[in-house]
Amino acid sequence: MQARQSALLMDDFPRKGGYSAPQLPIEWLDIHVSETTQMTMQQLIEAKLTAALSPSLLEVINESHMHRVEPGSESHFKVIIVSEQFAGQRLLARHRQVNAILADELAGPVHALALHTYTGSEWQEKGNAPRTPSCVGKPSLS
Numbered sequence: 001m002q003a004r005q006s007a008l009l010m011d012d013f014p015r016k017g018g019y020s021a022p023q024l025p026i027e028w029l030d031i032h033v034s035e036t037t038q039m040t041m042q043q044l045i046e047a048k049l050t051a052a053l054s055p056s057l058l059e060v061i062n063e064s065h066m067h068r069v070e071p072g073s074e075s076h077f078k079v080i081i082v083s084e085q086f087a088g089q090r091l092l093a094r095h096r097q098v099n100a101i102l103a104d105e106l107a108g109p110v111h112a113l114a115l116h117t118y119t120g121s122e123w124q125e126k127g128n129a130p131r132t133p134s135c136v137g138k139p140s141l142s
Helices: 026-036 041-053 091-101 103-109 121-126
Strands: 005-009 058-063 076-082 112-118
Touching: 005 091, 041 058, 041 103, 076 121, 091 103, 091 112, 103 112, 112 121
Parallel strands: 076 112
Antiparallel strands: 005 058, 058 076
16 A cells, blocks of 8 residues: 655645635634544644644655554654744754644554654755655564
């Protein structure tokens, strides 16, 4: 099974005076997502991070297939996020912020979350996130 990758470029959302991500309070997601749609875990992570951090780039990659889980699982994710809200924060503070936003998911179905957090200038300098190594202990489930 191949990883499902989704990249949201927030320049696609129009706003008066330019382009930006839509601003929705995180509470709106908690109330409305479960009532109106069946979102995949990947889509829910994307929606929550978009609402809370207004990223200029967001990639949420389901890497569950690289681990010893059932086919179709959504338990292991890699998140690449570029947001100016990370400016002036150390790496640990950025990760704590993302973990707090996704606390319910991390307390439930999400087993692993690899975070790559950048400001716009850091992303321009770096250009890409580290490649995910193979899971050493992934024997076949068959």
